Amino acid sequence: MTAGYSRILAVFAFIAILVTLPLWIRDTFYVNIASQILIWSIAAMGLNLLVGYAGLVSLGHASLFAIGGYAVGIAITSGFDQLTAFVIGLAIILLISAIFGALALRSTGIGFLMITLAIGQILWGVAYRWVSLTNGDNGISIPARPQPFGLDIEGPTPFYYLALAVFILALAFTSRLVLSPLGAAIRGTRDEPRRMTALGYNVWLTRYIAFVMSGFLSGIAGLLFLYYNGFVSPQVLTVQSSSEILLMVLSGGSATIFGPFVGALVIVFMKNVASSFVERWSLVLGLIFVLIIIFIPEGIVPGLARLKTGFGGARRIRAVPAPSGEAS
Amino acid sequence: MNPLRVKGLCKSFGGLRVTRDVDLDVAAGERRLIIGPNGAGKTTLFNLIAGEIKPDAGEISLMGRDITRSPGRARAHMGLARTYQIITLFPQDTLIRNVSIALMGLMPLRWNPFANLSQCRDVSDAAHEALERVGLVHLADRKISETSYGECRRVEIAMALAQQPSVLLLDEPLAGLSVDERRGVQDLLLSIPRDVTTVMIEHDMDVALRFAERITLMHFGAVVLDGTRDEVVNAPQTREVYLAG
């Protein structure tokens, strides 16, 4: 039981640090970076539901991240008010996730990865080429951040608290889901899909629900991203962008609650801070990718746990699921 | 009305005919044994009945309803449960969690994203009960990956029994067990309630013959013989098949 209490204590300490963060770091540059980390954490938490818990590796998640931002941006520029635009955004995220998932789940394993990559490219193509709708390469801008419940979130610190509130909600939702019957079912379909079918589970539908939840969570992060930048462009939908989210999941540790946060922390920090010293972000990204896959395939959080328990009792967790070629 | 009927079932993989025109008729409460040499198509027959693969021809009915085209999960909801020859459990989960997953397979609860599974009293009570029946309740919170092979076999059976099936398919429940472990599992098999119609594939004849009332002999994908225990054991075909195989 003491282990349970110390865990709860650690979570509270973690949240307390996040809540008081703007008080310690006065520099708005770093407050903004903290907001970015939270936004990408939420996106990675969404992808983690799929990659970590359902065992389905998607390379098209950036398009689900960006789609809501585009929907809201287009709605606002065509004259809708912020609230309506927000609701339209949520609806579009759900709709596209539902279609995307139905197509991608024709397959699992490597096939799933290839289809998500291809569909991600289609959506990138729409954003990049359908200039009359998406403004092409220039992207879509919104004039101002919304004022949810009349709150002003234009400043870095108020916006940080908005991102933090959504982050905590997402964290609560995922940690709840993982302990729930549905969460157990989702992991079951990852490990033993045949057995799950024989036990009466609808494996396809379970995966589909995981996909839509995953897309929805990542899409919400994308809305925050739009509000943060005031701007969304095809750059956000590229394979590289999808790969960054995936790398956050894998580097932090897939199928862990805090892995996506740790991954987002590392990647966003490297991207923002390191890239002001080193110019070559792609190179760094590629190198981290290769190094993580070769040396700590289970990710940072489980990797640290392994160090703590000693190498003797190390159990290798499959960070990336082996493809299961079964038809369901 | 017999709970499990199979008529004219055929299945080929490529050019290989693994199930040839198989008929099987199992009466309510019956304990049926399927024997035959390796490659006789016994496990394929189970996979066909459970809906994991689709037959090329023939019909399967469960509790009087045609299930030939029903997906595997629907068959589970109609009262069919099975165990696997190769243990397929969730290795990172505890015994109690494994059995809970089996229990939830038939409950609407399995779609609930908010409830805390370990605090669902009815599930955990039923899961403990199922573990009690196979004598493993003291290991409820141990991980499968840290559990012995013989105990895993029992968990397999506990998961199937937890679903309170009308028809139970047991695929070599004694495979790979030591003599002592066999005795335990044998008692467990004999304790399965009589109202559960049970079909078992097993090579261990001593145990199997104590368990079964009727035996079906398969060879090269086809049913060679079907009859009471003594009929099949004493039939010349049985000796032929095993000597030839």
Place this chain on the structure above:
Amino acid sequence: MWFILTINSVTLGGLLFLLSAGFSLIFGLMRIPNLTHGSFFMLGGYLGVTLIRFGLNFWIAAILTALIMAAIGVTVERLLLRPLGGNAMQQVLLTLGLSFIIADLSLMIWTGDPVRVPTPPGLEGTASLFALQFPLYRLAVVGIAVIIAVGLWLMIERTRLGAMIRAGVDDAPMARVVGIRVSALFSVVFALGAALAGFAGLMAGPYLSIYPGLDSEMLPLALIVVILGGTNSLLGALVGSFIIGFLFNFGQVLFPNLAYVILFLPMLVILMFRPQGLFGRLT
């Protein structure tokens, strides 16, 4: 205009075939989509043009490029992919990481400006037939693609190496049982795929020119060709390449806004109704 479009479509189809034949073979044998394949294409273009700048003849540069790319392919397979054992997902992600590294290194070496590759001497002009003007170089590209397609087909169907590859594609464990060193085949096929992709990159040079981002434009094309045609089918790669070649060029003129979407539509249709691809077999 329709005529030019058709010529462009056939040329692109030929290039896509060179790119996706190797992609398809690697996928068939190793069961992974090689996400560095677009990078191999771009790298081949850059390497080739560098060799030409050193004063080499276009064709000699093309052959040298293919050889260098083959060596790079073997290195990647031996040094990076093989240590991951059979974990396909890790291998795929590694090829993805590698593609970022190659993209950035290329940007460092060859800068962000598009590099024009001179058309090989003797092929600059056009040939007229029935009052139509055929650009010679594009005809040559198509001709080379056809020759290589026939060569590959002969290699797969008629040689011992081809027989081993077919056996490996059909059933790797069984191939191992009968004494084929499947892992050695991985290197061969990876080298072949990289060589073909790099060669195609240089061939594309005089026509598309070489620029950063070419890799991520070509990779999805190879991907849809293979999903469309079906993996481990050369014929599928060939037919798929020409379908995409036509869709790409005609789509861009007819539906400029949605050209990219149209490119992927046949793939979606195939996925819905024939997931193994047009010429693929269910395994």
